[in-house]
Amino acid sequence: MKLEKLVGNRFREKPSECVVDSHALMVRGGYIKQVTNGIFSSYLPLKRVTRKIEQILREEMDAIDGQEVQFPVVMPASLWQESGRYESIGKELVRFTDRNGSALVLGMTHEEASVQLVRDYAQSYTKYPFMIYQIQTKFRDEARPRAGLIRVREFIMKDAYSFHTSQADLEDYYTRCHKAYERIFTRVGLPEVISVASDSGMMGGSVSHEFMLLTPIGEDSIAICKDCDYRSNMEAAECITHNPRNDDSDDLTLVHTPNIHTIEEICEYLHSEKENSCKAVVYQRNSDDHYIILFIRGDLDVNETKLTNYLGYDIHPAIITDDCGLQAGYIGPVNLEGDFTVLFDRSLANRNNLSCGANVFEYHYTGLDMERDVKGAEYHDFAKIQECGICPHCGKPSITISRGIEVGNIFQLGTKYTKAMDMTYIDKNGESQYPVMGCYGIGVGRLAAAICEAHHDGNGPIWPLSVAPWQIHLCAVRADNADVKSYADKLYSELQNKGIEVIYDDREVSAGVMFSDADLLGVPFRVVVSPRNIKQNIIEIVSRDKKFSTNIPMQSALEGIQNILFSQQISCEE
Numbered sequence: 001m002k003l004e005k006l007v008g009n010r011f012r013e014k015p016s017e018c019v020v021d022s023h024a025l026m027v028r029g030g031y032i033k034q035v036t037n038g039i040f041s042s043y044l045p046l047k048r049v050t051r052k053i054e055q056i057l058r059e060e061m062d063a064i065d066g067q068e069v070q071f072p073v074v075m076p077a078s079l080w081q082e083s084g085r086y087e088s089i090g091k092e093l094v095r096f097t098d099r100n101g102s103a104l105v106l107g108m109t110h111e112e113a114s115v116q117l118v119r120d121y122a123q124s125y126t127k128y129p130f131m132i133y134q135i136q137t138k139f140r141d142e143a144r145p146r147a148g149l150i151r152v153r154e155f156i157m158k159d160a161y162s163f164h165t166s167q168a169d170l171e172d173y174y175t176r177c178h179k180a181y182e183r184i185f186t187r188v189g190l191p192e193v194i195s196v197a198s199d200s201g202m203m204g205g206s207v208s209h210e211f212m213l214l215t216p217i218g219e220d221s222i223a224i225c226k227d228c229d230y231r232s233n234m235e236a237a238e239c240i241t242h243n244p245r246n247d248d249s250d251d252l253t254l255v256h257t258p259n260i261h262t263i264e265e266i267c268e269y270l271h272s273e274k275e276n277s278c279k280a281v282v283y284q285r286n287s288d289d290h291y292i293i294l295f296i297r298g299d300l301d302v303n304e305t306k307l308t309n310y311l312g313y314d315i316h317p318a319i320i321t322d323d324c325g326l327q328a329g330y331i332g333p334v335n336l337e338g339d340f341t342v343l344f345d346r347s348l349a350n351r352n353n354l355s356c357g358a359n360v361f362e363y364h365y366t367g368l369d370m371e372r373d374v375k376g377a378e379y380h381d382f383a384k385i386q387e388c389g390i391c392p393h394c395g396k397p398s399i400t401i402s403r404g405i406e407v408g409n410i411f412q413l414g415t416k417y418t419k420a421m422d423m424t425y426i427d428k429n430g431e432s433q434y435p436v437m438g439c440y441g442i443g444v445g446r447l448a449a450a451i452c453e454a455h456h457d458g459n460g461p462i463w464p465l466s467v468a469p470w471q472i473h474l475c476a477v478r479a480d481n482a483d484v485k486s487y488a489d490k491l492y493s494e495l496q497n498k499g500i501e502v503i504y505d506d507r508e509v510s511a512g513v514m515f516s517d518a519d520l521l522g523v524p525f526r527v528v529v530s531p532r533n534i535k536q537n538i539i540e541i542v543s544r545d546k547k548f549s550t551n552i553p554m555q556s557a558l559e560g561i562q563n564i565l566f567s568q569q570i571s572c573e574e
Helices: 021-028 044-063 077-083 111-118 167-187 263-270 304-311 416-420 444-454 482-497 511-521 531-536 554-573
Strands: 032-036 039-042 066-068 074-076 095-097 103-106 130-139 154-164 194-197 207-214 220-225 231-233 253-256 278-285 291-297 315-317 341-345 354-360 363-368 399-414 436-443 472-476 502-505 525-529 538-543 549-553
Touching: 021 032, 021 444, 039 044, 044 066, 044 130, 044 154, 044 167, 044 444, 074 077, 077 103, 077 111, 077 416, 111 130, 111 154, 111 416, 111 436, 154 167, 154 444, 167 194, 167 207, 167 399, 167 436, 207 220, 207 444, 253 354, 263 354, 263 363, 278 354, 291 304, 304 315, 304 341, 399 416, 399 444, 416 436, 436 444, 472 482, 472 511, 482 502, 482 525, 482 531, 482 554, 502 511, 525 531, 525 554, 531 538, 538 554, 549 554
Parallel strands: 066 130, 194 231, 291 341, 472 502, 472 525
Antiparallel strands: 032 039, 074 103, 095 103, 130 154, 154 436, 194 207, 207 399, 220 231, 220 399, 253 363, 278 291, 278 315, 354 363, 399 436, 525 538, 538 549
8 A cells, every 4th residue: 555545634733632642643643533523424544443453353252152242223113112112221222213204213233133034043942152353333323422433422342242051151251251352452552451340331231341441541440449440430330338336325416507508618618538528429319300319428428320220210419499388407316307318328328427418408407316316217338439448349448440441241141031031042951041141342433442542652543464554565765766765665575566555655755754643553663765875775664662673684674574563463473
């Protein structure tokens, strides 16, 4: 491929709309062009990168007995109605009708389609286990697309679905897939990716893991223990608290607290610490605006994912009206009357001598004793884990909070979809059973962006050899020089004939422009042919990361390049 024929512009200025490096570099380097918010077209360099990623995905899925299939992008709404997700998923799922008025959806995930594909086939236990996978375009109407390919609406994804006759068999395969994912991330140049426990969200199931690239620009918060191997998405992390109880309980005392509304204001007014207070956080049910009041220790935040999972329905922050029976800023658990769902975080269990709202305008209580004053309260984990919080595994106050990009996920779905969609098989005893499922996803474009985010400098991406758009960037500096042009053309042909992927720049531009474009393309090795090198009978080879540089005699250039590529490939595999 000659660079002068490469469609797409490369430029030095950082686009104003790009807030993360991978997005800026992909725009500057002629990898992507935005079509509309969260939707991009890909130029050749990115297409070559994603094609290599897809090939690695295929190889690793095939290695664990996966069978590649293809699901439709457009599906009948009836499939999603069978699973129950047509109603439960919000605006992320695009719904429409065809010319005949039939209800359709755009595929944002394909659990329903996978069950539909195999439920007629897999009616005997002898057909199990098996796994099917696809690599396909999906559409999810994200509310806030951001960061280029990190969060988009239209994307290419590898998703796989396994079917089993027992939970034990699913767990064995889940482990095999986990190891396959580790190999995938190593092969694409991201061995630093970690696996963390996660919330299953709309996918369902009880066990799931996300694969995270730790980076400050990540959207997810990850709880990591410094003293053991505990790692979890904050949404799924258990919050452990010490709940000390004073030897003596003060009397419950009504205190006038004029013009005070926030937990910070009341603690300052009472000269107490936030951890010695009980605050109310109020939500409403989406379906009918029913109020949910959660009482939690004053210094903790609510983990809304935990709360939603516990309730089993969607909620939103409450709007407290004059006639709802609540005193905004003064809500407390004592003498609270009304048709409310009242919940208690376990950070309050056994606590005494707390402050709280008194359910009276401009009044609070001091001396709250949860055992004495709130009899019969049930406590559950609704809090976000904190920096320096207690590790749920080792019990040490050693939690750190990091940011990460999710580059893959795996789920144990159980019978959520097979039962809802009436997929059954006949077991050895002639009885009808529901298969158990696993689900395993990797976003191709997001993975490419994550690689770029992890491997770049101020001049452009530094692509690992395994996914680089080309292996060699051949630069003919002073292509107007007949000797340079003649030798560079010859070397270009020889590299192509040997199956080496090469992008050839023989434009009559300055060396600065040529090398700047080479940096933006991020090819692992740059081969420079110049008048000075010709005089010295050498070619110059420089790695994109600037860690390797050597000169090779012109007559052995091809062999030297082959040896460098071979040694690099061996190094990557190790």
